[in-house]
Amino acid sequence: MAAEDPVTLWRPDWTARRAPPVTDQAAARSLREAVDETLAGIVRGSGALAVEISGGLDSSIVAAAVAARGKDQVRLWLNAWGPDATADERPWIDSLAAHLGIAATSVPRAVGRLTEDMLGQLSTGVRPGLAALDVLHDADWARRFAEAGIDGVVTGKGGDSMFVQPADIGVFADLYRDRGRRALLSRALPDLARWNERSVWTLAHQALRRHWTPQAVDSPNPLIGPRRHADIPRHPWLEDIEDLGPAKRRQILGLVQGCGLHGPSLQTRVVSVLHPLLAQPVVEACLALPAGQLTLGRRDRALARQAFGDRLPEAITARRSKGEMTAFYGHLIADGLDVLRPWLLDGRLASMGLVDVDPAGAALTREALAWRGGYVDIMTTAAIEGWVRAWERRLPGV
Template identity: 50%
Template sequence: MSSLTWLITWGPRPPSIRQIGPWTLIGDIFDRRRPVFPAVDDQDRRAYDFKLLARIWGRFVGVILNPAGAVSAALRDPSGAREAVVWTAHGLTFVASDVPDALIRTVAADWRISVERISAAVRNPLALGAELLLDGPVALLPGEMRDLVTDETTTLWSPAAHIHRPDLIALTPSEAAAHLREAVDEAVDGLASAADVVAAEVSGGLDSSLVAAALHPRRPVRLWLNAFGPGPGADERRFVDRLSEHLDIEVTTFARHASPLTREELEAAPQRLRPSLAALDGAFDHEWAVRCADVGAQAVFTGKGGDGMLVQPATPEVFFDLWRLKGWRALASPDLVQLARLNERSVWTLLRDARRRAQADAAHPSLGLFAPLGAPSAPHPWLRDAAAWGPAKTVQVLSLLQGHGLHGPSRLTAAVDVFHPLLSQPVIEACLGLSTPQLTLGRRDRALARLAFQERLPPEILNRRSKGELTTFFGRMIADGLEDLRPWLLDGRLAALGVIDRAATEAILTRDALIRHGGYPDILVAALFEGWVRAWDQRLQA
């Protein structure tokens, strides 16, 4: 790097650095196999930058250094796998994916926790993908670049530019399946090339099986690992056995125990620039980290994110999207009757609802844990055009926002890199470009993915209709941890700031109320945000 620029790194392995044109890219960078360039005027001063994000993909942050060697622009890759935050202090400009505590004490004197944004984010964690919960640093959205000289932000990539690509929605089912399969292979091959030794999670579900089938036998995998939970819904070993026989791989299994959500566990969760939704099960992270270390694995593959990107389940919203694309011609769809039967509705009910429905309801359901908002929060920038996409496609973009939380820090990411290929740019663009009726073949969840990998996976997994369920697992974590969880929330910072309703929370945090109402996601999110606020209170006060 230039004499005026320093690069500080930490983590399980050092990042690569690649120079492409004016950009210095830091992280994992791969060339696209079949780039599709955006329609941009070559006279546009950002034309090169727009085309750059069509030529490459990966998990990276980019900077431009001016002739004097100072940073003049910053860029975040479209997948959102790497955070990119910018701020200035003491005449210095910082571009970071994380900030160590020692640096915070020096450069974050004017940072403040935003109670207003916390109040909005606990209700809808998907909003975490936009602004930080801190006043001071500026976060880039995935696919954004920021000119640090003019303070101008340019959106180089967004989901809206890839939804319903004309060339993709014209594909036949077999052609669309081939396109999706190539995208998954490209994502898996690229990420596998970034680490010398890799492990892979095999849950027994379709998504992790797709990733496993793309890895094996084309890429060596040192460890295949399955964690099974208590109860039949969380124990998928019979499907894992069929996959291991079909692919001829050896899978190591271990029991996933529901450890109580104790104060020690809550305080140990890493709390960095954002509350990390990936840090909710520290015991699982620890088990994975130890097993990866035992075999020398530098990275682990998962199938997370596949539900949303590949579209699961096939709900009536699929027909609503078809109606938006074709109007009355949607009635000629050969799958309309089966989709109606699957959802226990008549064809005419689907038609009526499609004509009435404008967009998906993205509201986050609540048990009443959270205090009323003074004003409704603004929608995520990626959802401003949602009314034009149809509800099922909107839900798909919401799932992409949710997927950003999976890239967050955890005790596992501190030990190894965690790769989510189904949330990488090649797969994201393929799934956004295809219509939801194509992805479900009009009648079944992830039907196109099943067709794409029908020659690589056993029938038991291709035809599986059930899905692994960990609700009971997390419910037990909460119930067994109530002794610590109640004072953690009732006497915590969120209650003091008025973010949560203390009386409602006290009524909910009992075993009887948990049995009657559930509401585990709200409780887990509140507990996680409480830890984040406490950690940042201490950092900023120091």
């Protein structure tokens, strides 16, 4: 049978372009109804549940929706706390648990040293295991779910993109694109300037510069050879969206990246890992709303905070910060450099010219990690390396 061009059945920009304007009250109602519809379906069809609660807004919204519909069906309300203060969300978990009337289980984040066997376990499926770059945590939760007889685990992942975080210059650029000069007189300009800790003149000037673009969210992985980036096709959903504002384009990019959360992991071998904030009803409800409305022109995820405020403790809806795992992952990767350096610098990707060895070698040092980070790029490349090795073993000579 001759190959045929694929037929596009759905694109996120279709929803973004065709949606009529609605009031803030109607917008908040649409978010609430979409989340409730999604969680009602999950509760009905998923058996024994676990709910991942991080202490942040998104997972709290999901937990509250589950608690309203299937509290008795949940066997674990699970949180993992890190070893330093910035990664310890237990005070927020305690507040949420008391408000919802649930018994939360907080456990220490799994620690240990990376090994080649662990890296090899990251990507044994059809696609690279980008959903579980923290293989120690993935293995620990897979074990806990299996022991508790869990059928499905519900997360709050994807909320940052769909509900729109951050509320930055790009949000005002979208607003100006929609309203023209009237945006300069809107309440959003001083509110967003205050939120971003800059003057209204600086924010407006930067947003309206002809050649200004927001910092790229899909910037190239510095470990991959620069010549190879030019050969990589963009995801079809990212094509032909230049007419949309930068914040809306970033939201669509977040959806594309969120597709990677559905990839294989040690957890998916024992439970169904469910991300309701990336389900179709929620995605379409969020895409249909301008970024300025999702932020109410004043702060990140403001509309979601308003829509679900009556279900959550004020400490969470008003919270400005969020848990930070950077130091934790920095130590994990730094302590595993003796494994990661040969894994990447002498691996199959390097032999094929896909990993640019000199920049990669410079990035894989304690000094570079301390100054520049790059943990996601490193672990993503390590996962793809493991994926190539796994399939070369399965398909020798191909």
